[in-house]
Amino acid sequence: MASLSKCIGMMDEGIERTIRLIPQLPAVEAKLSRLMLMVSGSLNEELEFELKPYKLNHSEFLTLMFLYSRPDSSSTPGELCEFTKQGATNMTRIGNTLVKRGLVTRGGSDDDRRRVVIRITATGKRLVLKIVPPLFPRLDAMFQGFSDTDKKNLSRLLRKLAHNLDQATGDSDTHIGTMKATK
Amino acid sequence: MASLSKCIGMMDEGIERTIRLIPQLPAVEAKLSRLMLMVSGSLNEELEFELKPYKLNHSEFLTLMFLYSRPDSSSTPGELCEFTKQGATNMTRIGNTLVKRGLVTRGGSDDDRRRVVIRITATGKRLVLKIVPPLFPRLDAMFQGFSDTDKKNLSRLLRKLAHNLDQATGDSDTHIGTMKATK
DNA sequence: ACCTTTTACTTCACCGATGAAATATAAGCT
DNA sequence: AGCTTATATTTCATCGGTGAAGTAAAAGGT
Structure with missing residues (x-):
């Protein structure tokens, strides 16, 4: 399995070679954006690995963390979508999964019946406190x-x-x- | 739709609030890694959007670019997996898709019959030259x-x-x- | 030379994500 | 008050990715 640094070396070479074929290629910027994507890919990989024992993926964890950090421990699917850059479809699915595990509850909103209020439970908070340190x-x-x-x-x-x-x-x-x- | 900067503001606030609940949280590092993930998420999003008219996704494009940058315009699934951090399963699927579109060919290796050689075609190169500028x-x-x-x-x-x-x-x-x- | 282990890739079943469409509700306009 | 438009969320079908298992071939050991 190639190390990230090796992959980055291959990317550097690849872009150097590509410049000979496409001279206008902004190489510095291309390398920087590739680097960004590669490094964060590894970051994501690490996090997914750390979360695996808790049977959570990154999106579920992020959702829990967002709820955990809120003053009233709650949010709406719409707001969660805005913050986590998830689609509404997927947020429904994530919510369903977390409800099923007793980590969050799903309820109505008093002031807007279209809205769903999602709240982290005591169980969810304990899981966060277990995972994070x-x-x-x-x-x-x-x-x-x-x-x-x-x-x-x-x-x-x-x-x-x-x-x-x-x-x-x-x-x-x-x-x-x-x-x-x-x- | 929330801007990336707004999401980052929410992330900053979230981490500030979480510190009150988990004082040992290394806030600076947590923010930096979150920032990395958020920014590269947007980068990825942009690229996927730019590629959509060509009916390519990021992985397919990356595969084509890697092949395009090689001296002999070819590679193997194994090497492609190393560079793009894809699984072998998915590389088979990506290869199938690109072969079907006539963008690459799949052939045997003279020195190791277990290996598959994937080569970008002239059509594939033209597509790259159309997409990149x-x-x-x-x-x-x-x-x-x-x-x-x-x-x-x-x-x-x-x-x-x-x-x-x-x-x-x-x-x-x-x-x-x-x-x-x-x- | 033969057997075991390892490697390269593919197939299969499943997971996490998506876009489009549907449903319910609120906002806005007349 | 009623109609139209917009919003919030869910459902459905599909896409891109995964881990496990399978197949074929090469490497290594005796």
Whole structure:
């Protein structure tokens, strides 16, 4: 199994070779976006692996974490979709799964009968408290060797990139539908 | 539809609130990894959108690009899996789809009959040359406002993160199976 | 030379996600 | 008050991905 660094090396070579065939290719930007996708793919992989013993996937975990962090421990499918970049269809499915396990409850909304209120249960909160602390050492290890300045820079650059991604999406919101993110 | 920046704001707030409940949470690192996942989710989304008119998904496109960049325009499913972090099962399916469209051919290997050689066709190359140039303006726009130093720093930090991710994976390769990445 | 182990890829059944359509409800307009 | 449009969520059929098992071939050991 190739390491991520090896894959990145292959990507670098591939883009160098592609420039000879397509000279206008913005190589630096192409490499950066590929890097982003590759690194976050591995991050996602790690997280899915850590969650496996609890029989949760990334989307389910993210949903639980979002509910856990809310002042009243609840949200709606619509809001959850906005935050997690999931489609409504999938949020229904995720909700069903979490309800079935007793990790959340699904109820009506007093002020809008179209809305569903999803609330994390005591069981769900206990699961969160069980899952999260063991993730800390890996999280620390991921950023081993990063100075505070490095972390600040990474944060600034990623937020700037996010801003630019919003810009384009805003410009041409003809393709805004249910935009999805890899979790 | 919430903007990425709004989602990031919600994530920031969520992590700030979660710290009150779990004080040991490494907030900076948690935010950084969340940011990585969120930004690359949007990147992926953009790319999938750009590819849709050509009836290709990200994995298919990546496979074509890899083959296009090779000196002899070919590879094997095994090597493609290593580079794209796909499973062998899925690479068979991707290969089938691309063969069916006449974008690649599938043949035997002279030196190892277990191996399959996948080669991009002239049709496939034409498709690549049709798809790629229109991606450049968006690629440039994504990094609008990034200085050369910014780009170098982002590259350095992402590669360092990749190195750290390899470290942990190497340490405990008990979970190395077919590790997959979000494309 | 033969047997065992490993490797490369494919098939099968299933999982997590999607877009389109349907249903119920609220908002807006006249 | 009634009709139209928009919103929130669910259902349905399908897509892209997975792990386990199977098949064929190569490598390694004796």
